[in-house]
Amino acid sequence: MQLAAVSEDQTRNAWAPLLEMLREGPAVDEYPGLEPLDTFVSLPKGRIEFVTSAATSREGNRPVFCVLDQTEEWRPSNGGVKLAATLRRNLGKTNGSSIESPNAYLPGEGSVAEDSAEYWKRIVEGRAKDDGLLYDHREADAGTDMANRESLLAGLRYVYGDSADVAGGWVDLERIAAEVWDPATHPQDARRFYLNQITHASDSWISQPEWAGVAAPAKVVGPGEEIVLGFDGSRRRSKGVTDATALVGCRVSDGHLFAIGVWEQPDGPFGEDWQVPTLEVLSTIEDAFKTYRVVGMYADPAKWESHIAALEAKYGRRLKVKATLQHPMEWWMTGGRSNLIVRALEKFRSSVVDGELTHDGSSVLTRHVLNARRRESRSGIQIAKEHPDSPRKIDAAIAAVLAWQCRVDALAKGLGKKKSAKAGRVVVLR
Template sequence: MDFPTLFIVPDWIAQHCRIRSVGGVDGSPKPFQMYDWQLRCTAQFYRVREGAQVGELATAFYYRRAQVVAPQKSGKGPWSAGLVAAEAIGPVLFAGWARGGEVYDCRDDGCGCGWVYEYEPGEPMGRPWNQPLIQITATSEDQTDNIYRPLQAMIRDGFLAERMKVGEQFIRLPNDGRIDVVTSSAQSRLGNPVTFVPQDETGIWTEGNKMTKVATTQRRGLGGMQGRSLETTNCWDPSEDSVAQKTAESKQTDIYRYHRTPPKGLSYLNKAERRRIHAFVYAGSSHINLDSIEGEAAELLEKEPAEAERFYGNRIVAGMGAWMQQDQWDARNEPREIPDGTRIVLGFDGSDVDDWTGIRAETLDGYQFTPVYGPDRRPTVWNPAEWEGQVPRLEVDAAMREMFDRYEVMRAYCDPPYWTSEVAAWQAAFGEKRVTEWHTTRPVQMHAACEQLLTDVVKAKTGFRHDGCETTSTHVRNARKAARPMNRYVLRKAAVHQKIDLLVCSVLAHEAATDAVAAGQAKPKRKSKMLIMR
């Protein structure tokens, strides 16, 4: 590791925590030696901030909290249990920088195992909490067992029993510390001060089951005690707006996120490609038998294909009715520079105070991108919440006019609601043949345009590529099919707060590009000849 961290923590866990191999020939408990991915996440979670001072608690660390997204049965539960044990009685707080010769001796903290750890010069040192207060949290008791059961086994089989007394719903620790189990149906302990909170399967924590409130309440309690939290989860359905999704999409930089996503473009429905996906996401979890995983995944695929891919393929995929899976869109990410003067088309979708407004561009050879404008080179995406609650119309107008100045805009398809006056002004400035009102409320035309883009993205050997705009990728993921007569559909949001506006811009831009190519506007310009009369 090229950063300071409490290396003592994984060593302490290996010394004090014992696990048994399930189904192995030798069922005796062995020291918990972490897999590479577990060790990497542990080192990141206990990464110490440069310049940390003795006496600092959470603020001594580089990350305030962490999220680990890993597939079913990969080892999240036992790893979390090991961290809970360390947070309960181990040296998990920053205790200064070693100068050389310092040691951590378990006997100083009342442990009789005799273990001694010698620090290297410059290494951050650790100490235990004085009164640790920990809440293992999940939606149900069965879910908390993912962490609580391996923790109980670690206490029984190792050196932890001397100082940790196990009960049905809690574990008593020295100095009146304790480890509690909290579920959605037993939230009476919420609001209590806490020092560490492992939150399991936050991919199913939603407003509907009241777990979103649980998460925010616990974080307030952690803030008061300068404690930290750890989320572990399978992938989530992006239409549910789970706690895991909020964490993954947060722009805060003091959250450590670990999510090993499989190579893009591999189909989970193809058995050979599914095997490659499993081999990638389960790499390093040596207890996993890929044949066993394949059997479970194949059976779940029969009825819940999206769930199978989330659980075992470690991909964020939507359930039934999704317009396109996000990884299919992301697989076409191939950024490139588009020089001024290039022939392009534009797609514009506008709103006023709720939905977003955006412009997407596409070259006539099938490369789509979000342009930038103005002196600050801002992307042509406007979220009303970032502009005092209303889309800045003068900014949008300036951006649209800059597109016509910088590029050779062949066509601009604009959805006119809320923007009729602006579209009319653009038609007056650039011509009605170049600026067209394109109503997305027409089911026949909208269905055909959506199907055209969908086909050109997912078909084999497609030439369609895009710039990897993260906002557009998210809006693609949020889109669902809203049924219309004659087996047609239009686009709708998965939920009110999940926007799709940049996808609509992409549909309009691709429709404009398709029409421009069909009209012969992609052909090279004919060179003019000058005839000189003698």
């Protein structure tokens, strides 16, 4: 059995109490042959040892159980990602298992903890071929107000659970609250280390607490309701991971966003030579027009010009919200429209921060929104992937922005207003 970390000091945070429990507890008397030494523990069969990324090689070991401690710090730069891969390969030889014990990771660092969370998301979305991962993350509610004592203590009580002093544990929550309120504590660090919230990278467009704060998965958009659509499409790339294609709806009356369809290249060999299923995408759009009362659709037509033109010819007359008279659906997110793009992005972000919109909690929509990074331009803030070849896509976020812009324009035309219960037919008598 191996206890692993990226540095010896980090490993000893768990190694020292392990030795103390084995030496001072009943284990020595109950297990003949158990010998807790400073650098390893001798067992009747086998041993417990600690390992770090500084080790020359762990390849070929045959552990049956590994503890990967503080994997939010296991990054490519310090050898942590390579160490995790080696340990897991070794465990596969013995049908062994491992457990990670991280704090909340920082998105965008490429840590082992972040990779494990992404793997869990793929399982939830049905995109993983194997589901052999138990993921247990205890995070304070996104609405936790760190400036409000009652709200903060409630969040801390939930996160610390049985270890909180109010539950008979050893953690003084008032002392933790004092650390949160210390002016030297950065708010993002407070959320990450004390509330266990996965916040955001330094250049994130929207933070995880902001987005989670407007989630409303209980809301349902029913057939026949008045909605608008946002669409962002892609085609096969010659290299790298193909961008996703996304269709997002937004109810006009209350601004509730919901993912209708997101098509992404599968991971690994299953994604080789993958292309966006064009006919399936178009069929989903057709179904949306049949199911809901679609009053507008904004689409970035890049690489989908002919398909968008065909949709305009078929549905353009019935749309009450139009991008232009000539092209009612075309809403370019590229080209010489930077001022319009910046304003649309700012409207969307402000609506999230101010709680003016809600979303269905879709894991794929959430992932794409949180993947978006801020990028400065002459016109203002725009968004992009962390780097051009990144496999972390943002296409569903773009589709959501387009749907929201279409909804804003729909409201400007007087759509989405609830009809008065008293309204009825007018009869004129002569």
